[in-house]
Amino acid sequence: MNDLKHLLESNRAWAEGVRQREPGFFDKLAQQQAPEYLWIGCSDSRVPANQITGLVPGEVFVHRNVANLVVHADLNFLSVLQFAVDILKVKHIIVCGHYGCGGVIAAHDQQKLGLVDNWLRNVRYTKQKHEELLEKEDGRDARIARLCEINVIEQVVNVVQTTVVQDAWARGQALAVHGWIYGIQDGLIRDLEMSVSKAQDLQTRYAAAIG
Numbered sequence: 001m002n003d004l005k006h007l008l009e010s011n012r013a014w015a016e017g018v019r020q021r022e023p024g025f026f027d028k029l030a031q032q033q034a035p036e037y038l039w040i041g042c043s044d045s046r047v048p049a050n051q052i053t054g055l056v057p058g059e060v061f062v063h064r065n066v067a068n069l070v071v072h073a074d075l076n077f078l079s080v081l082q083f084a085v086d087i088l089k090v091k092h093i094i095v096c097g098h099y100g101c102g103g104v105i106a107a108h109d110q111q112k113l114g115l116v117d118n119w120l121r122n123v124r125y126t127k128q129k130h131e132e133l134l135e136k137e138d139g140r141d142a143r144i145a146r147l148c149e150i151n152v153i154e155q156v157v158n159v160v161q162t163t164v165v166q167d168a169w170a171r172g173q174a175l176a177v178h179g180w181i182y183g184i185q186d187g188l189i190r191d192l193e194m195s196v197s198k199a200q201d202l203q204t205r206y207a208a209a210i211g
């Protein structure tokens with residue numbers, strides 16, 4: 001019945017450790033959050049935003065879903081984005097994908113997993129759009145790795161094209177959108193050099209990043 005006891009114990013030990021290292025930490029956080037970053041990542045358990053960037057509670061606002069997708073009809077995502085940009089006024093939005101992404105692999109291999117296939121339709125569209133580019137890669141693994149990267153680049157475009165980001169730029173708010181990819185095999189993040197901080201830069205950055 002209480003098979004999650006270890007998690008609650010672990011939580012108490014963690015909170016106690018934080019209190020000892022930094023008295024007042026929780027009091028300060030309880031007053032307000034002022035994160036500079038919005039993280040859009042995959043739900044994959046191996047890619048926890050705070051841990052891999054060394055950020056503590058209060059420093060990063062997080063949205064995660066299968067295959068780190070930005071879908072313009074996704075009210076959940078749009079709400080996170082709007083709150084992060086308009087209310088919290090984050091300075092950076094980071095779309096972080098990862099190699100070996102199960103969602104990307106499923107879309108690439110046209111696996112049938114159930115309901116999630118509908119969500120992953122978005123990755124299949126990306127694959128179709130870049131078929132020629134992907135065909136140049138040597139073998140399935142390389143194609144999947146490239147698709148993981150291209151998927152991130154396309155999601156950066158999707159973030160940039162939201163009304164939330166466009167409106168923020170139109171009123172002169174400082175905001176940059178970045179594309180990163182994380183290596184599960186080495187714990188390292190690579191910058192896909194798809195950073196956009198104004199609307200006019202989108203096309204040139206996209207062309208350079210897609211290569």
Ligand code: CO
Nearest residue numbers: 042044101102
């Ligand atoms: Co994933």
